[in-house]
Amino acid sequence: MTEFTPLMSFAGGLLIGFSALLLMLTWGRIAGMTAIIGGILPPLGADWSWKAAFLAGAILAPLALSVGGYEVDYSVPVSTTALIIGGLIAGIGVTFGSGCTSGHGICGMARLSRRSMAATATFMAFAIVTVFLIRHVFGVSI
Incomplete structure (x- = not known):
């Protein structure tokens, strides 16, 4: 069974919501991951740089947590x-x-x-x- 982690789940939800809000406020864009991933594949559009930065943050955040001492499970x-x-x-x-x-x-x-x-x-x-x-x-x- 999946471990019940309400505090980490709540914190993760807050971070996801906050990142979506910041993206809407700064770029006027929706944080739909499929469109963001599609935007960094060739042919590159004019807004590929913020999409690459957004994805880099999504990938690097768990790595930063593990470096900071949190146990991050990368298993599939x-x-x-x-x-x-x-x-x-x-x-x-x-x-x-x-x-x-x-x-x-x-x-x-x-x-x-x-x-x-x-x-x-x-x-x-x-x-x-x-x-x-x-x-x-x-x-x-x-």
Whole structure:
């Protein structure tokens, strides 16, 4: 089972929300990770520099925590095949849903976007069903 970490989870949520707020205030952009990652792939757009900096912060933050003495678990509890399949499914969802979980779930919900509320409800429902099926129907323990 996953360890219950309410304080670290709350702190992480605050940092994610704060970074999304700063991005909106400084650049007027939504912190949707899929669009940010897509923006640093060729062909590079005019705003690739802030996207690269945002991603660098997302990658370097856990490293900074581990250097600062916090235990950061970098393990991935599923196979490479499962990661690839999950990535493809998420990519299809991002395409048809006009955005990713961070764009809709964090930024869209904060802006009271009806489209984001529907998207968030949809991916949360599918996440709940997926976890139920994997753990209780197929008996896979992650």
